[in-house]
Amino acid sequence: MPRHQMSDAQFEATRDLILENTGRLVAEVGLRGLSMRVIGKSVSLTPAALYRYFPSKDELIWEYSRRAIGELNAALLAVKEHDSPPLEAIASALSVYARFALADTDRFRTVFMEHDPSGYMRAMESAEMTAPLTILREFVRAAMISGDLEAHLETEGDTALAHALWAAVHGAVVLHLTMAELGSGALFETIAHIERAFLPNRTSRATGSGTVSTSDALA
């Protein structure tokens, strides 16, 4: 049915439905196995009809990733608004990242773990894709200014240290997702150890998962 016969709400609802199916489909067939035909079939659309909603598979994956990153970003901004001490904010950011991954593992795999030989991710606007890292860097900078970091870490640039922190929590998450038998259930324990290594001056170590609850941060 041609576009002009649909209301905008119908159009958006179908787009949402297509995007909702995307993570599950990528989990089944992989990013390289995904095609407009496979996507269309999942919502009972011919490839020709699907093209009215997304002009290409890359555009679809791009929009899917943009929404995912937007949600992660919103959760990190919630941490920022909490105005916790800098080291707590960093710990909360690590926890938010892990909870974002666990909340929808298909989505996390699609956006952060799938092999992407065609490089659509690299084609995404860099500032949009790296917004979460930018927030983490702000927390690191605040910790540097407040003097809460260990002396040997304070000498690092905020970008380099934010990269290392992100790498550590990302590694914990992806090992948990790919090799659950090596660390099943121990994901947040591993993250707590990463926090102890990077944030030894942190006063509150009761939870190892920061001060912002999942419901706060991913609402």
Added chain:
Amino acid sequence: MPRHQMSDAQFEATRDLILENTGRLVAEVGLRGLSMRVIGKSVSLTPAALYRYFPSKDELIWEYSRRAIGELNAALLAVKEHDSPPLEAIASALSVYARFALADTDRFRTVFMEHDPSGYMRAMESAEMTAPLTILREFVRAAMISGDLEAHLETEGDTALAHALWAAVHGAVVLHLTMAELGSGALFETIAHIERAFLPNRTSRATGSGTVSTSDALA
């Protein structure tokens, strides 16, 4: 041609050739897209002929992974034989892992990064798959005994700390491989920061890549 017409050497040479193609094929079509037909075609064998070499795709991937892990293990054992101070041995192990990844990124992706819904990895013998982690844990334990670790890290168990170290370096590697634009060229810089966080007492920080050269460790 039936098996008995081939010499053992011919048989092994063909098996090696099939395994050599595997990483590249997985990079192209993904683990989920890989089939005995695709594998056979790459070495001009019919699926029926291929089954003489590997009874199933899972067996093939298993043997491929076993060889890869065996090579990583050999490189880590080379570090152990170097008999470096414990913190240097840990730093070298992290470096060896990163270099193992970079030496054959298709292989690293196949063994450590591909989504594996059918769970063949989990079916692998655990001791064989986790041997590299076991060596890292030995280095961590040695550092605990020697007293070289920071006090707040010494209180952790060796397994938990080895997991956190592995997670950190694994994350650095996989972020480098999936999102090169976020850290291109900076992989070893990120690892150096991870080392500073986990191993602040390490005396030699000149290289950030340990004392064992690539040629030593992956020879």
